[in-house]
Amino acid sequence: MTASLLEVNDLCIARAGHEVVSGVSFALQPGSDTAVIGPNGAGKSTLVQALVGLLPHQGGTIRLLGHTLPRSGRLPREVRDQVAYLPQKLLLDGRFPLSVSEFVRLGCSPCCNRRKAVPAALERLQVSHLRRRLLSELSGGELQRVLLAFCTVHPRKLLVFDEPRTGLDPQAAVQLQELLQQLRLQEGLTILQITHDLSMVRRSSDWVLCLNRSLCCQGPPEHTLSREELERLYGRDYVLYEHSHHH
Amino acid sequence: MAPELISSLSLWQEPFMQRALIGGVISGILGGWVGSIAVLRQLSFFAEALGQASLLGISLALLLGLSPPVLLWPFALGFAWLLRELLKRSSLSADALLSLMCSGALALSVVLLSSLPGARLSLQQLLFGDILGIAWVDLIPLALLLVVTLAYGVISRRAQILISVDPVLARSRGVAVETHRLILLGLLALVVAASIKAVGVLLISGFVVIPACVARLLSRSFNVYVLLAAGIGALSAVLGLFGSAVFNQPSGPMVVLVQALLFVMALLAGRWVAQTTTAASVDRAR
Structure with missing residues (x-):
């Protein structure tokens, strides 16, 4: 094991x-x-x-x-x-002057080869075309992929x-x-x-x-997401809502 | 060449003008750098409160028979710490609390100043600065503050960005968020106290905040933003002093006026670039 x-x-x-x-x-x-x-x-x-x-x-x-x-x-x-942790929502404001590649570089550890690691991480997450964009200009989906690049630029x-x-x-x-x-x-x-x-x-x-x-x-999931377990976790109302939502 | 311009050029040979220029450039760089971070952390009103509270520091120094700069730096640091503790512990919103502290400090300082028999500083100088009155001895602490601030700026660059992006994300990457916040507030307090001589109590928040606002309109990366803010701070000090000599106007307000003009120009330039880019992409789409 x-x-x-x-x-x-x-x-x-x-x-x-x-x-x-x-x-x-x-x-x-x-x-x-x-x-x-x-x-x-x-x-x-x-x-x-x-x-x-x-x-x-x-x-x-x-x-x-x-x-x-x-x-x-x-x-x-x-x-x-x-270990990498991403909070629920970043507190970025409207025109934060930080480009995508600058941000991803901050995820590197001191021993990391930034010249290779940053483009590789951007490529892996399919966001190379966004590297010069401001972080604050990204859509929700783009931002999440950039955040993943930040998390994984260092192994x-x-x-x-x-x-x-x-x-x-x-x-x-x-x-x-x-x-x-x-x-x-x-x-x-x-x-x-x-x-x-x-x-x-x-x-x-x-x-x-x-x-x-x-x-x-x-x-x-097949055990924990059963009707009985969800009812125990969220209460009876939630399961009734999910049931009516599916039909 | 206009006679005003010739006489203003000859003024630059005077030692008081050279000292003002050096002091203005150092204050401009300091204000630009610390302002660039303060604006990202939404501390602009904090700078305003510190500026107005500095008048209380000067009044207390005069009341105690001390030279104002001796008391002003520790007073600014103490006031910044007090504001931070009150913001942490109070249930009032930050803007209401800062407004309260700001008005309270200003009111108390005016009462103290008016009770002083034969005040040794004119209210005009306190409110709008006296950059031409900078002495060589005033430049030494300014230069030391510049070295410390720039060194800290380089060392803490990654931490400053991550804290500005999201404090929780910064902590998860091992950044000592509270320590860096405290150091930044301390530096902001010292820069405000050091720049009061140049631009005065009323204009200090603009002096710190406007270069960052201009740089923000023109930057697409953090490094450019910070360098541009510091550069605009220094450039506006030079142009403001020059304008002050040519038009025979007080220098502090001229420096801030130049900054405000640069902001309007950056705003217009930004809109023009955006319109041109949009028109070009519409053309390409056709």
């Missing part, structure tokens, strides 16, 4: 004195695509931010790439270089996304998911993403974490 890339045991996270996530345990296998689903306010963003060292945790353990993270949450340099092992398809039209969302799967297969990346898009989870993910402050269930 392969060693887990990430092992979480009995994790508890509090924010402003209130426990937001409690007793969460799971493991990510290398090369897997894991989705975190759950209602708003379930602690999904809090959980993934703690996993990548952006938030401290109060109880339990996080073992990432063979290193046990300190409770303060700061990732050691050698771990940080192998990583784990990509963590907070709702990567927010604001994308269905076609752009599918294209982004296909690119993610391509990266996962070609480069052996492990993906952990928060999402509300259950149809995409059914198609692409091989493991699902159902979170509502604690883990309601976890497992492959």
